[in-house]
Amino acid sequence: MSCLRENLTISSYGEGLETGRVHRVPRQFLTRQILFNVLKNGCRVEALQLGAMERLERALALFLVVAWRVVHRMHMGRSCPDLDAELFFDTDEIRDTYLLTDVKQPATPKLNEVLRLIARLGGFLGRKGDGEPGAKVIWLGLKEVHVAAKALQKLRAGGHAENCV
Numbered sequence: 001m002s003c004l005r006e007n008l009t010i011s012s013y014g015e016g017l018e019t020g021r022v023h024r025v026p027r028q029f030l031t032r033q034i035l036f037n038v039l040k041n042g043c044r045v046e047a048l049q050l051g052a053m054e055r056l057e058r059a060l061a062l063f064l065v066v067a068w069r070v071v072h073r074m075h076m077g078r079s080c081p082d083l084d085a086e087l088f089f090d091t092d093e094i095r096d097t098y099l100l101t102d103v104k105q106p107a108t109p110k111l112n113e114v115l116r117l118i119a120r121l122g123g124f125l126g127r128k129g130d131g132e133p134g135a136k137v138i139w140l141g142l143k144e145v146h147v148a149a150k151a152l153q154k155l156r157a158g159g160h161a162e163n164c165v
Helices: 011-020 028-042 053-079 093-101 111-121 135-157
Strands: 002-005 022-024
Touching: 028 053, 028 135, 053 111, 053 135, 093 111, 093 135, 111 135
Parallel strands: none
Antiparallel strands: 002 022
16 A cells, blocks of 8 residues: 655654654555556547447446456466366466466466466566566457467357367
């Protein structure tokens, strides 16, 4: 959590030390910034240039759900890394993530593990000091995974299931 010090009028140095109250600021502001960053840069909402207001509203409603899913998965991967990945991803998405990254899929993949692999597809290097992946590499990786999942679904629908994993 971010800390915010309040401004106080003090009469002595010791009083300032005694009343050094610190207030906790919720991370909602930061989450909103990340959400709108994903909307603007990931979904490219500004580039839509839709003529009618109702078209823009429908597009924003759709892209807001997409952006929220990216940010929600990112936060859940950080706060609850041991959750089952199947709570957040389709089985085809999980399978394609492991196929695209050439990593053997465990019996029950964990959320943070799948997110880090998806982020790797989006350009995340995952070095020792890199920390957890951000929204940008997650949305870029998700684009790759969705293309692969859609191709796999098309192959299955076309009767080429014997060639699919």
